[in-house]
Amino acid sequence: MSHPDTTGAPPTATAPDRLDPAVWRTAVTVLVGALAVVFDTTIVSVALDDLARDLDAPLRTIQWVSTGYLLAVFLTIPLAGWAQQRLGGRRLWMASLSVFLLGSVLSALAWNAAALIAFRVVQGIGGGIMMPLTATLIIQAAKGRDIGKVMAVITVPTALGPILGPVLGGLILRLADWRWMFLVNIPFCAAGLWLARRNLSPGRPADGGSRVRLDVVGLLLLSPGVVAVIYGLSRVEGEAGFLTAGVLVPLTAGLALVGGFVGHALHRPAGALIDIRLLRHRAPAAASALLFLGGFALYAPMMLLPLYFQQIRGHDPLGTGLLLIPQGVGALLARGLAGSYTDRFGPRRVAVAAFAVIALATVPFARVTAGTSEILLMAALLVRGVGLGAAMIAPFDAAYAGLGHHEIADASIITRIAQQIGGSVGIAVLVVVLQHATGTARTASALADGFGTAFWWSVAFTAAAIPLSLLLPGRRAPEPAAED
Structure with missing residues (x-):
């Protein structure tokens, strides 16, 4: 395109x-x-x-x-x-x-x-x-x-x-x-x-913009496919988890439609709704995979954290939101330095460090009890936010760096879809884990242990991003402005 x-x-x-x-x-x-x-x-x-x-x-x-x-x-x-x-x-x-x-x-x-x-x-x-x-x-x-x-x-x-x-x-x-x-x-x-x-x-x-043709076949495959995947994931609940018709039918249909779009786009050299040929290159492919896991690391714990503070600590919605502010502060503090370090040292080193920080800062929640100090948890959220701030920058840098001007819009769509689906998958997985881990809990301590199990899953998925980060580009020479 x-x-x-x-x-x-x-x-x-x-x-x-x-x-x-x-x-x-x-x-x-x-x-x-x-x-x-x-x-x-x-x-x-x-x-x-x-x-x-x-x-x-x-x-x-x-x-x-x-x-x-x-x-x-x-x-x-x-x-x-x-x-x-x-x-x-x-x-x-x-x-x-x-x-x-x-x-x-x-x-x-x-x-x-x-x-x-x-x-x-x-x-x-x-x-x-x-x-x-x-x-x-x-x-x-x-x-x-x-x-x-x-x-x-x-x-x-x-x-x-x-x-x-x-x-x-x-x-x-x-x-x-x-x-x-x-x-x-x-x-x-x-x-x-x-x-x-x-x-x-x-x-x-674009030149001849009024005559630009919409890839109708691609649209009819990709948009309903992504919507069906997200809808299926949003239906995950109860002990059955993913093993219900309400989840499996839309999820399977959605994946089939997305797969159909991939085949359609690969056989259409020009004019496809999204140019997925960008994923043939290691850097944007690795960046999209990392953003999938980054969506998991960001959005899935954001479902767990409010539930923990409300169900275990008894906070109302406003109090819960205020307790989460340190994570946002950490993310903002990290962004300037993370951007500069990514330009100076390349996205690989920054991504490895960032996902390691996120995983380590999530461990206190995995070991949480009903009596864990909230000061300790807020400090962990501050550190976690620093990692999240850097982890969102480095993969995006790899996804866009070196692209031609005409390729940027496609990269924006691909990375956005990867991140959001990663968040949806993460939420669905942790909902199932949390329901299984807390289903028989009768005390505050047992309930806290169930939340700890769900957070351990979050730690594991975040840690999986560390070796994947090694596929990102290292330090690179300054690039000239991209040409059309």
Whole structure:
């Protein structure tokens, strides 16, 4: 696929330790809008009980407020590359952010559960385009320079969302009702639209953009396939775990559709929905595998940690969110240094160190008891956050470094799908492990032991990423700007 240059003027010389101001303008512009999407993905998780009560709906129905949003996101992510070809970067960004804003306003006005689920799907359609487009626009603006520092900026929302989203949600529910969880998106979206009109280059569609053909066959294979996989994983529960028709049927069908897309794309040398031929190269293939495990390391424990603090320690949603802040602080502290070290030493060393830190910092939770000091756990979360901050930067650096300008959009989509599916798989696995480990628990100590077992699984999957990190590139010579 050929993708547009949406970055405007050619790059200017900059000091080696700082990014071009034009890159900063692009980054700030798109991240303001992206924060609304990332927060909205996690903020609703703490409000399901309130929604079930206020909308007079069972919890199994209200769960679709989150599930429907995520499925809509995955349905539209693969369209981002083609849509950028067709519309150009700025117009696509503003259109998708406007759709997300519309969905937010409608969600706040929802009168029953069915309406809220439908309006959340509208949000997901806009958010699904924005998620890969965020990275694409910033990487294209950087013109192949200082990828580590650029990734330190791009991955800020990924770190902040799971950490601050539940805090913001708990605070809103304490001070106001659930509708404000959607109204809070309005200032982010309005500011994002204003900044986009002011700072983003008008860009242009690809040559002959109005005639660019959509790979309909690829779309009908990949989007439903990914959605079916995520849906199947979201149905994992109870003692049967993965061994139920509700899990196996969509999971098997989804994997078959994704496999069909792979065969279709490999036999279509040009014009495929996503150019998966990028995965023939070791660096982007290893980076995608690491981001899969990185999604596991980030999202799966974020399901366990709130449950532990609420079920074992008795904290409410706001208190739980506040206890998780050290992990977000650690991630933010790590990003500047991790980006610089990745540019200086290469992604391999940074990734090995980062995943080792995450694994070691998760061990205190694996050994947790009902009486474990919360100060110790918060210190472990701070260290864990440092590892997570670096672990998200190094694989992305490897995935994008050295790519041609026209390959960046495809890499953004591939890495985003890998990370999100990794998170979904991780959550599904740990749900099964936790239910088996706590199913017969009758005391707080036995319940804490069950959580410890689930955290040991998280340690094991994180440790598996360490040898895989050795496949990433080592230190490399400075690269010239990527050409179209």
